[in-house]
Amino acid sequence: MTVLQPVRKTPHFADTQIEMAHGAGGIASRRLVEGLIGSYLSNPILQTFADAATISVNGSNVATTADGFVVKPLRFPGGSIGELAVNGTLNDLAVSAAKPIALMATLILEAGLPTSTLESEVEAMAIAARKAGVCIVGGDTKVVEHGKADGMYVSTFGIGLVDGRVRIDAASIQPGDRILLSGPIGAHGITILLARGELDLQADLVSDTRPVWPFVSALMDRCASGVRWMRDPTRGGVATSLNELVRGTAYGVALYEDCVPMHDAVRGACELLGLDPLHIANEGQFLAVVAAEHADAALAAVRGVAGGEEAILIGEVRAEPKQRVIGINGYGGTRVIDMLVGDPLPRIC
Amino acid sequence: MKYVDEFRDAGIISGVAREIARTAKPSRLYRIMEVCGGHTHSIYRHGLRDVLPANIELVHGPGCPVCVLPTGRVDDGLAIAARENVILTCFGDMMRVPGTKGTPLELKARGADIRMVYSPLDALRIAASNPEKHVCFFAIGFETTAPSTALTILRAQELGVNNFSVFCNHVTIVPAMRAILDSPDMRIDGFVGPGHVSSITGCRPYEFIARDYGKPVVVSGFEPLDILESILLILRQLDAGEARVENQYKRIVPWEGNPPALMALARVFELRPYFEWRGLGFISQSALSIKPDFAGFDAEKLFNVPGVRVTDPRGAQCGEVLKGVLKPPQCKLFGTECNPEHPVGALMVSSEGACAAYYRYAMHASAVEA
Numbered sequence: 001m002t003v004l005q006p007v008r009k010t011p012h013f014a015d016t017q018i019e020m021a022h023g024a025g026g027i028a029s030r031r032l033v034e035g036l037i038g039s040y041l042s043n044p045i046l047q048t049f050a051d052a053a054t055i056s057v058n059g060s061n062v063a064t065t066a067d068g069f070v071v072k073p074l075r076f077p078g079g080s081i082g083e084l085a086v087n088g089t090l091n092d093l094a095v096s097a098a099k100p101i102a103l104m105a106t107l108i109l110e111a112g113l114p115t116s117t118l119e120s121e122v123e124a125m126a127i128a129a130r131k132a133g134v135c136i137v138g139g140d141t142k143v144v145e146h147g148k149a150d151g152m153y154v155s156t157f158g159i160g161l162v163d164g165r166v167r168i169d170a171a172s173i174q175p176g177d178r179i180l181l182s183g184p185i186g187a188h189g190i191t192i193l194l195a196r197g198e199l200d201l202q203a204d205l206v207s208d209t210r211p212v213w214p215f216v217s218a219l220m221d222r223c224a225s226g227v228r229w230m231r232d233p234t235r236g237g238v239a240t241s242l243n244e245l246v247r248g249t250a251y252g253v254a255l256y257e258d259c260v261p262m263h264d265a266v267r268g269a270c271e272l273l274g275l276d277p278l279h280i281a282n283e284g285q286f287l288a289v290v291a292a293e294h295a296d297a298a299l300a301a302v303r304g305v306a307g308g309e310e311a312i313l314i315g316e317v318r319a320e321p322k323q324r325v326i327g328i329n330g331y332g333g334t335r336v337i338d339m340l341v342g343d344p345l346p347r348i349c
Numbered sequence: 350m351k352y353v354d355e356f357r358d359a360g361i362i363s364g365v366a367r368e369i370a371r372t373a374k375p376s377r378l379y380r381i382m383e384v385c386g387g388h389t390h391s392i393y394r395h396g397l398r399d400v401l402p403a404n405i406e407l408v409h410g411p412g413c414p415v416c417v418l419p420t421g422r423v424d425d426g427l428a429i430a431a432r433e434n435v436i437l438t439c440f441g442d443m444m445r446v447p448g449t450k451g452t453p454l455e456l457k458a459r460g461a462d463i464r465m466v467y468s469p470l471d472a473l474r475i476a477a478s479n480p481e482k483h484v485c486f487f488a489i490g491f492e493t494t495a496p497s498t499a500l501t502i503l504r505a506q507e508l509g510v511n512n513f514s515v516f517c518n519h520v521t522i523v524p525a526m527r528a529i530l531d532s533p534d535m536r537i538d539g540f541v542g543p544g545h546v547s548s549i550t551g552c553r554p555y556e557f558i559a560r561d562y563g564k565p566v567v568v569s570g571f572e573p574l575d576i577l578e579s580i581l582l583i584l585r586q587l588d589a590g591e592a593r594v595e596n597q598y599k600r601i602v603p604w605e606g607n608p609p610a611l612m613a614l615a616r617v618f619e620l621r622p623y624f625e626w627r628g629l630g631f632i633s634q635s636a637l638s639i640k641p642d643f644a645g646f647d648a649e650k651l652f653n654v655p656g657v658r659v660t661d662p663r664g665a666q667c668g669e670v671l672k673g674v675l676k677p678p679q680c681k682l683f684g685t686e687c688n689p690e691h692p693v694g695a696l697m698v699s700s701e702g703a704c705a706a707y708y709r710y711a712m713h714a715s716a717v718e719a
Binding site: 017018019020021027028198199200258264267268271274327328329330331332333334335336338341342 | 350353357358359362363366393394395396397398399400445454455458459465467468471573689690700708709710711
C-alpha cells in the first residue's frame with residue numbers, strides 16, 4: 001500500500017483571514033493564489049498562473065480555463081451576469097490564443113430568486129454563446145438559502161484549441177516590443193460601481209463586455225509570429241496585467257499615459273473618486289505585446305475588425321527599469337504604475 | 350475634460366517649468382512645503398519632480414486628515430463599531446487605517462457593520478432606513494469636510510433623527526502649520542498653501558505666516574499646472590525678498606472664504622482645548638468638537654469611548670515625515686515593514702499620505718537616487 005505524503009509546501013500567506021482585497025485582482029489576490037493555493041496544488045502548468053492552462057492531448061494543445069462570476073447587481077448597463085460569464089470565459093481562452101470549443105456552466109442560485117431573473121440570465125448566456133459560435137455543453141445547478149448568494153452566482157469552465165502559429169510567453173518579450181490595447185479602458189468597472197447606486201453619481205456609460213476573439217483572431221492571421229503575449233485586463237485593470245507581465249521578465253514597460261484611451265465618463269468618475277483608471281476592470285479589451293516590426297500591422301489588423309477602431313499602441317517594453325511599469329506623460333513627468341493594492345476605494349478630498 | 354485638460358497641457362506645463370528654471374537661483378536651495386496631501390499626491394501622480402530643477406526641494410506637509418489621526422482615535426472609533434446594533438460609517442480613506450486591533454476593513458471582514466460612505470448625508474440616510482440600529486459617522490478632515498458634517502448634524506436635528514451620531518475628529522490646518530513653523534528643525538522657505546480648505550476659510554488665516562514668519566504662502570489648486578504656477582509665484586516672492594499670501598486657486602477659492610459654510614461650522618462646532626496629532630503631538634485649539642446644544646449627536650458623549658492614547662508603532666517615523674524633516678524612504682520601516690498593503694502608519698494608507706504617494710509613484714526615483 002502506498003502511503004501518500006503530504007503535498008504541502010510552506011505556504012507564503014500570512015494573512016489571518018480572507019478579505020475583499022483578496023478577490024480584487026491585485027497584489028492580495030496574487031498572494032492568495034500563489035502563496036496559499038499554489039503551494040498545495042503546485043505543478044508545472046499551474047505554476048505559469050496564466051489566464052488559461054494549456055495541456056497537450058494527443059499532440060494538440062488544448063487550453064482550459066475556469067471562472068467565477070459574483071457580480072452585483074446582476075444586470076447593469078450594457079450587460080448582465082450571464083453574458084459576462086460567457087464572454088469572460090471565452091476571453092481567457094482568446095488571450096491564450098485558443099479558439100473556443102465549448103463551455104460549461106454551474107449556476108448557484110439563491111432561494112427566492114425570481115424565475116424570470118434566472119430565465120433572462122440563461123437567455124443572455126445562450127445569446128452570448130451563439131454570437132461567439134460555441135455551445136454550453138454541460139454544467140450543474142445548486143440552490144442555497146435565501147440571502148447567501150446575491151441572487152445568483154455563475155461558475156464556468158471553457159475549453160479551446162490553441163493556435164499553433166502563436167507562442168504566448170511573457171519570457172519572450174524584448175526591449176522595443178510595443179504594447180497594443182484594443183480600446184478604451186475602465187468602462188466595465190465604473191459602470192458596475194455606479195450601478196450599485198451607493199454613490200450619488202450617474203453617467204452615460206455601459207459595460208464593455210464582449211468577446212475579444214474576433215480581434216485576437218485577426219491579429220494572429222495578420223502577424224502571428226510577432227505576437228509575444230496577450231492578456232485581458234479584467235480585475236486590477238491594465239496596470240495589474242502589465243505588472244504581471246514584467247515581474248517574470250528582466251524588462252520593464254513604459255506606458256505613454258496620454259495615449260491610453262478612455263471615455264470621458266470613466267475619466268471623470270475616476271478623477272472624482274480618486275481612482276486610477278489603469279486599475280479599473282475591463283471585460284471586453286485585451287492587451288498584446290507585439291514585436292516592433294509587426295506593430296503597425298498588428299494595429300491595422302485589430303482596427304480592421306468592427307469595434308476595434310480605437311485600438312492603439314500605448315507603450316513599449318524597455319530594458320530599464322526592470323520589472324516595473326512606468327508612466328510617462330506629455331511633458332516628460334514619470335511615475336511608477338503599480339499593481340492594484342486592496343479594493344479601489346473612493347477618497348474624500 | 351474641462352477644468353482638467355487645460356491644467357495638464359504639456360506645452361503650457363513645459364513653459365512654466367522653463368520659467369521656474371530661469372527664476373530659481375542656482376546658488377541656493379529652495380525648500381517648499383506643499384501643505385495638502387492632495388498636493389503631494391498630485392506631485393507624484395503627475396511626475397512633477399521630473400520637471401523641477403534639482404535645487405527646489407518639495408517637502409510634504411501635514412494636510413492629510415487620515416495621516417494625522419492618531420491610533421488612539423482609530424481605536425476609539427472602532428470601539429463604537431464593536432458595540433451591539435451599531436453601524437459605523439466612514440469615508441473610504443479610513444477603511445485601511447490600522448488601529449491597535451486591525452483596520453476597519455479587517456473588522457468588517459470579521460463581521461462588524463462598517464460601511465463606506467461618500468458623504469455624511471449618506472450616513473444619515475442609512476440611519477433613516479435602519480431605525481432599529483444606531484448609525485455613527487466617523488468624521489475626519491480639515492475645514493474642507495467639516496461643513497458637510499455640520500450641515501448633516503443640523504439636518505439630523507431638523508428631521509428629529511434619534512439614531513444618528515458623529516464621532517468628531519475634525520481638525521483645523523492653521524495650528525498645524527504654526528506648529529511646524531515653531532518647530533526647531535523647521536527649514537521651509539515657502540508654502541504651497543491649502544486649496545480646498547481655503548475654499549471654506551479663505552486666505553486671511555495664513556496672513557500671520559507672511560507677517561510674523563516672513564514666509565510666502567500661495568494658495569494652490571491641485572492640477573499639475575496649479576502647483577507649478579504656485580511654485581513659480583513663491584520663487585518670485587523669494588527673489589523679490591517679499592512674503593505675502595497669494596491666491597493661485599481663484600477659480601475655487603474666494604479671498605474671504607465661504608461665509609455660509611463658516612456659519613454652519615460656528616453653529617455646530619467649538620474648538621477643543623487641545624487635540625493629539627499623529628507625529629506632531631498635542632496641539633492646542635487645533636480640532637473641533639460638537640457643541641453641547643447638539644450633544645445628542647455627539648458619539649463621544651453617547652458612548653463611553655476608551656480614549657486611550659496609543660504611542661506610534663516602534664520604529665515608525667510618521668511624525669518626522671509629517672513635519673517634513675524626513676523623506677518617506679528615510680523612515681526605517683518604509684517599504685519593508687510598512688507598505689501600502691500592510692501599513693504601519695497612516696501615511697502609507699491614505700491616497701494622500703506622503704509615504705503611499707512616494708511608494709506608489711516614485712519608487713523608481715528612490716532606486717536611482719540611492
